[in-house]
Amino acid sequence: MTDDELIWRISGGSGDGIASTSQNFAKALMRSGLNVFTHRHYPSRIRGGHTYTEVRASADPVESRGDGYNFLLALGDSFARNPQEEAVYGNEEIKPLSENLDELREGGVIVYDEGLLDASEIPNFEERAEENDWHVYPLDLRGLARDMGREVMRNTAGVGATCALTGMELDHVEDLMRDAMPEKILEPNLEILETAYDQVREEYDVDAPDVSVPTGEHDETQLLMSGSDAISYGAIDEGCRFIAGYPMTPWTEVFTIMTQNLPKLGGISEQVEDEIAAAALAVGASHAGVKAMSGSSGGGFALMSEPLGLAEMTETPVVLVEAMRAGPSTGMPTKPEQSDLEHVLYTSQGDSQRVVLAPGTVEEAYEQSRIAFRLAYEYQIPTILLYDQKLGGELTNVPKSHFDRDPNPDLGKTLSEDALADEPHSGDGKFHRFQHDVDDGVSPRSVPGQKGGRFLATGNEHDPTGHISESPDNRVAQIDRRTQKLEAIRADLDGEDTGSYAGPEDAEYGILTFGSQQGTVEEAVGRLNEAGHSVKSYGVSDMLPFPTEQVEAFVESVDEVLVVEMTASGQFRGLVQKNLGRYGEKLSSLLKYNGNPFEPAEVVDGFEAAIVEGDGDASGHQTTFVPAAGD
């Protein structure tokens, strides 16, 4: 645990502005030169219910939420004390304070809104504070906000108090408020911010803050971005101008961002009747010659299974994004899990061909969104971008230059009319859309409205002209060609270097992971090596076609491998084993499936328990150890 970082947690009720306040605060920290990372925790409720967001800030790179936190801003849940008393369940009123204490670090700071929360209702509060050396500041944030503006502005008062207590200058916060707020509410907010700041500084002589904001500097412009933002911008830069969808948490974020931006770019977004339609629309638009996408989360993606197969059989390029949440069925709508991996790999009937990519960080989300489109169109194959609620929603800073790339609206092997007029695309006066023998399996296509490119796309097996065929020879030729694409894509991806490695190359042990757990694992690897262990990690990004060679080399190079994933059944480990075909004796699993992502300490403790002590019991954590085969 490092002291040179601030992990600020703001807690209150859903709908009380926790998300926007924390986003602004994170941006202010980023602007002051720090690296930031946010973590959202919220219930599946619109109003009320306990929610919090953490903002971690450090001069060093930050890639995970960290362990615990050191500054709590506990605001009340306005819904819990709503006049509609009956809507209150349990003791929600004290939740913003009581629910958060377990993870607060020793020496941490608590600011709570005494206008709304009563610390005396919390059992042993004072004893606990004393034991843990917590510094407690009861402030009437609500009263202050009400007197100077409106009660909802108590978030602003809380931020002012935070700045005063951590030694952070107000200027970045003020700049942001000027950018983001309409004139009418700007003035009172600025006044509340400053008043809270001054009051705290006067009342509590805070020359040496209990927890201070570190100082840092960026050498280039940084952007605060979520995985959902990055996926959307990647799609836009790759020329995607058509999206169709149906809302489902957490995929809705990408759908919303795209919908808000596409019309400005002359693109089209369609909210349709269901997910079957959504995926079918993306297929139809792509068939007509535009770059198109759709997406959903678990249950909605299940409905897309048939259009997905249609895209495979008709070799229509399309990108589907799948934002995982805890399942099965409706599961836990706002909680992350990685357990749709097998669903996405294997859904839809037949010997199917698709690509599945799983970015590990916000930067990678942009990158791989672009790669997903490029592969889909170059190879005429549906490509799925698999991520989860954590990566979709977390905000982190990425250098602006990362996005400074050329657009790529290229449709891949789509023939011009001049090319269509030439042999060998035609035989018997017909366009051969699905030729048997072509390099890399990709047979050039035409789009409706082009002269000389008329063909039939069908979900039935078909001959080179596109007509339904059950000829055995043709069947074999078509399946072999479609499958051949995957080899070509694997070779293509090897040039992209999509995986992420951390730790010393000659390490004794390895950790394998995928998707959103990558950053957390990398942080844990750093700590393990500092603590004298010899560990490296590999965050795998390509789920299909799988980078078998690379993973094999990694496993081969170490004595034992711990596979870290947010599933109960070890789906990723199963995929590794399936592709490697052996090494079962070298792979054990560390699993977490309680609705929360891993914290670095859980990986550190899990590794020590599993590998060093060998019993796998990482006490105090809700993680599960599954030993290697033969153990």
Add this chain to the structure above:
Amino acid sequence: MSTFSAIGEEREIDRDEYTPGVEPQPTWCPGCGDFSVLKALKQALPEVGRTPEETLLCTGIGCSGKLNSYLDTYGFHTIHGRSLPVARAAKLANPDLEVIAAGGDGDGYGIGGNHFVHTARENHDMTYIVFNNEIFGLTKGQTSPTSPKGHKSKTQPHGSAKEPIKPLSMSLNAGASYVARTAAVNPNQAKEIITEAIEHDGFAHVDFLTQCPTWNKDARQYVPYIDVNDSDDYEFDKTDRVEAQEMMRTTEEALYDGEVLTGRFYVDEDRPSYGQEKRAIGEMPEEPLAERYWDDDYEWERSHDMFLDKHA
């Protein structure tokens, strides 16, 4: 744009251009009503002046879905019930295409019922032809949503307890701006109605009564039929929603009593199509989106120049 030069080409179009030169000959049973739809389309398309290469025909699954194989246009033989969402998107991506969707009653009113209602509601500019033979043909004779109450089949051995669906009323109520019914036994009317439907700017739904002599032997061959627009017995204003609704209800009930009423039941020339609506509110580009991918001079926007400042 030269890349889509098949679109808008003005020339004499021969019916035979729509006939696939090689295989396959239709696998439809002798006497199947589906032949009539094929014939009507082959007559209507040249009449409207649409070439095979600017026409996109999207079908569902079923005997009816095979239409694509026998009509040589750009085609998309999709999956069961999903011809409409595929067709809709193609039309949005390239509004200059002539988009036609087709499928059976099971396909369109059963598994694809949700899409049917919503496509009508949105009033996409396309033609939707439903081969209504009151039976599942391809899967060998099961009861369909339009089979009459009491209809017996292997999957409904006691006779269906369900009232048949009322497709004309459904699409009118959902928002279709052109609703007609025609029958395989009347090729002239079929051709005229399909021609009109293609020319109509909006969602044109044609319920096409086709016979399935193989699995629906009891079914009436839809003769004698009456064209309500020609008959003095049926006075109504087809541009008036309420009168149209009333007429449809009569028609849909009469069908199962053995009286086959066909014709145009609702025609609304004023309702803007979905594409027009979307353009009007700035949700769709003026030029077909698909063209842009071929325009070498188009400056593709980058997120870097457009959206990133709000994250800084």
